[in-house]
Amino acid sequence: GENVEQHPSTLSVQEGDSAVIKCTYSDSASNYFPWYKQELGKRPQLIIDIRSNVGEKKDQRIAVTLNKTAKHFSLHITETQPEDSAVYFCAAYSGGSNYKLTFGKGTLLTVNP
Amino acid sequence: EAGVAQSPRYKIIEKRQSVAFWCNPISGHATLYWYQQILGQGPKLLIQFQNNGVVDDSQLPKDRFSAERLKGVDSTLKIQPAKLEDSAVYLCASSPTSETQYFGPGTRLLVL
Numbered sequence: 330g331e332n333v334e335q336h337p338s339t340l341s342v343q344e345g346d347s348a349v350i351k352c353t354y355s356d357s358a359s360n361y362f363p364w365y366k367q368e369l370g371k372r373p374q375l376i377i378d379i380r381s382n383v384g385e386k387k388d389q390r391i392a393v394t395l396n397k398t399a400k401h402f403s404l405h406i407t408e409t410q411p412e413d414s415a416v417y418f419c420a421a422y423s424g425g426s427n428y429k430l431t432f433g434k435g436t437l438l439t440v441n442p
Numbered sequence: 443e444a445g446v447a448q449s450p451r452y453k454i455i456e457k458r459q460s461v462a463f464w465c466n467p468i469s470g471h472a473t474l475y476w477y478q479q480i481l482g483q484g485p486k487l488l489i490q491f492q493n494n495g496v497v498d499d500s501q502l503p504k505d506r507f508s509a510e511r512l513k514g515v516d517s518t519l520k521i522q523p524a525k526l527e528d529s530a531v532y533l534c535a536s537s538p539t540s541e542t543q544y545f546g547p548g549t550r551l552l553v554l
Contacts, residue, residue: 363541372545372547375543378542418484429487430475430487
């Protein structure tokens with residue numbers, strides 16, 4: 330089955346700096362890669378996603394890049410703000426024989442004012 | 443658009459007791475998922491329904507966990523009997539396709 334590795338497990342940045350979270354996946358059939366933000370005690374919320382036919386996608390301060398050959402994808406947050414502090418999860422969806430979303434273990438991002 | 447609803451939000455039980463969780467997905471979403479999220483980890487899929495049929499229950503501990511979605515809308519997840527290691531947040535999610543998933547607020551279970 331699919332295996333998703335996520336790094337780092339914790340990340341602390343100063344307000345205004347950029348943050349990068351990286352994930353690798355194992356199943357070459359995976360074709361959809363969402364990122365979720367989960368604030369303490371709240372539900373995971375989809376913040377951005379990318380499909381395998383696209384290399385990069387941006388939405389304001391958030392961007393995701395995908396390298397299919399290397400089987401890794403990354404979340405980039407620019408001009409970080411304290412409200413960006415949360416746990417971020419990457420996930421990979423395989424549209425092959427294993428139709429399910431596999432999550433990474435999460436990255437705790439802390440943005441210091 | 444109303445989101446995924448779950449109840450109860452919190453539950454404390456003793457080991458060997460039974461517990462049930464309820465989920466109401468977003469209207470029109472055919473696919474429903476139950477996840478277990480242990481503290482400090484990502485959500486782990488327990489079971490996936492497409493309408494009222496099971497698509498994937500390979501990671502559901504079937505000796506103690508059961509789930510149903512009889513009319514293809516609401517779903518219940520039951521644990522009987524509960525163990526200490528079942529303490530976790532149980533998340534329900536729904537999807538109009540099998541890709542983009544929308545999560546409910548979760549039920550936080552503590553087994554003592």
